[in-house]
Amino acid sequence: MIVAQRKQIPEIMDIVKQHKSLLVLGCGTCVTVCLAGGEREVSIISSALRMASRLAGSEIKIEELTIERQCDNVFIEQAAEAIERNEAVLSLGCGAGVQAMAERFGNKPVYAGLDTAFIGILEERGIWTEKCGACGSCVLGDYGGICPITRCAKRLLNGPCGGSREDRCEVRPDSQCAWQLIYNRLKDIGQLDKLKKITSAKNWNTALDGGYRVIVREDHRV
Amino acid sequence: MKEEFEPKILAFCCHYCAYSSVDLAGSMRLQYPPNVRIIRTPCTGRLETEYFLKALENGADGVLVAGCLEGGCHFIEGNIWAKRRVEYIREMLTEIGFDKERLRMVNVSAAMAKPLADIITDMVETVRKLGPNPLGQNSTSKKQETAL
Ligand code: SF4
Numbered sequence: 001m002i003v004a005q006r007k008q009i010p011e012i013m014d015i016v017k018q019h020k021s022l023l024v025l026g027c028g029t030c031v032t033v034c035l036a037g038g039e040r041e042v043s044i045i046s047s048a049l050r051m052a053s054r055l056a057g058s059e060i061k062i063e064e065l066t067i068e069r070q071c072d073n074v075f076i077e078q079a080a081e082a083i084e085r086n087e088a089v090l091s092l093g094c095g096a097g098v099q100a101m102a103e104r105f106g107n108k109p110v111y112a113g114l115d116t117a118f119i120g121i122l123e124e125r126g127i128w129t130e131k132c133g134a135c136g137s138c139v140l141g142d143y144g145g146i147c148p149i150t151r152c153a154k155r156l157l158n159g160p161c162g163g164s165r166e167d168r169c170e171v172r173p174d175s176q177c178a179w180q181l182i183y184n185r186l187k188d189i190g191q192l193d194k195l196k197k198i199t200s201a202k203n204w205n206t207a208l209d210g211g212y213r214v215i216v217r218e219d220h221r222v
Numbered sequence: 223m224k225e226e227f228e229p230k231i232l233a234f235c236c237h238y239c240a241y242s243s244v245d246l247a248g249s250m251r252l253q254y255p256p257n258v259r260i261i262r263t264p265c266t267g268r269l270e271t272e273y274f275l276k277a278l279e280n281g282a283d284g285v286l287v288a289g290c291l292e293g294g295c296h297f298i299e300g301n302i303w304a305k306r307r308v309e310y311i312r313e314m315l316t317e318i319g320f321d322k323e324r325l326r327m328v329n330v331s332a333a334m335a336k337p338l339a340d341i342i343t344d345m346v347e348t349v350r351k352l353g354p355n356p357l358g359q360n361s362t363s364k365k366q367e368t369a370l
């Protein structure tokens with residue numbers, strides 16, 4: 001899932017203070033699960049903004065709403081009336097959600113209330129970790145299912161770097177060396193020979209090259 | 223004549239400890255300020271994060287969360303969860319520009335009537351010094367209070 005965290009209240013206040021009315025819009029999917037932008041967070045952030053704006057003497061009128069998914073036109077429609085009623089929208093969706101809302105409602109300012117951080121998992125209660133950088137050409141199969149691009153601090157495809165201590169990364173001693181994990185895992189599944197292969201430089205054309213990426217499925221187009 | 227400010231404190235008291243303690247304080251004829259409004263809760267772990275913020279947003283001058291001693295929670299660790307939630311909102315209060323001393327979590331056992339009475343007194347005095355809720359909704363005026 002996409003993992004995000006809320007912005008600090010003073011930063012949000014700075015963004016929205018010019019408005020008299022504001023819709024705080026949550027998203028019921030990824031950001032609900034990572035406890036950043038679901039119904040409960042909409043309620044908390046709205047309260048905080050009401051309090052902050054009253055203290056600043058501005059009294060922004062705040063409406064609260066959470067829709068199932070902000071990055072999907074079918075669900076976005078559900079917010080149309082509430083958006084109409086308000087001067088601006090503070091979206092608690094991920095970056096994709098915020099942009100989808102802004103595209104659909106061309107004449108409304110739509111602001112991001114969250115900082116979208118990464119694609120990751122819930123590691124344990126209250127801890128989320130990054131697992132994938134969406135590089136566009138997955139190499140997990142060569143590395144025992146552990147992503148060297150996301151989880152190695154130096155993004156090495158031919159690791160380890162030689163600096164790890166025990167199982168700790170030299171760059172960030174609080175984290176495990178991804179290459180130690182890769183080694184352990186390949187050993188466990190009997191594929192250590194994969195490490196003999198020298199991997200050539202990764203083709204980053206599938207990732208950060210030439211603007212945003214598009215996937216077209218002709219078989220699904222209407 | 224200017225009316226003296228009487229803080230209005232909302233106290234969430236766990237059924238298994240703090241609530242029994244305030245009850246005991248009553249039986250023991252211990253005095254504590256009448257400024258607290260007590261809400262009994264099955265466990266402080268039942269209290270959602272937003273409750274504390276809503277209470278202050280809606281005009282409480284202070285919020286006291288009273289759970290069992292650490293290690294003594296009837297539901298094992300509800301009071302630890304509550305402590306973290308309270309801490310989260312205390313930090314948020316600072317972001318908002320609100321004095322975080324208006325929200326406190328304390329731990330007592332069912333037999334700690336006197337310490338709890340002291341805690342309540344201290345909370346009331348702290349909030350009295352801080353003054354009315356700056357959101358200006360210490361709306362339950364003396365008149366309404368009498369009506370309650
Ligand atoms: S190799 Fe690329 S697609 Fe696969 S997990 Fe890593 S970043 Fe994600």
Ligand code: SF4
Pocket residue numbers: 151152153154155156159160161162163164165168169170171172176177178179180
């Ligand atoms: S110690 Fe391990 S994870 Fe850290 S940079 Fe070196 S190879 Fe990568």
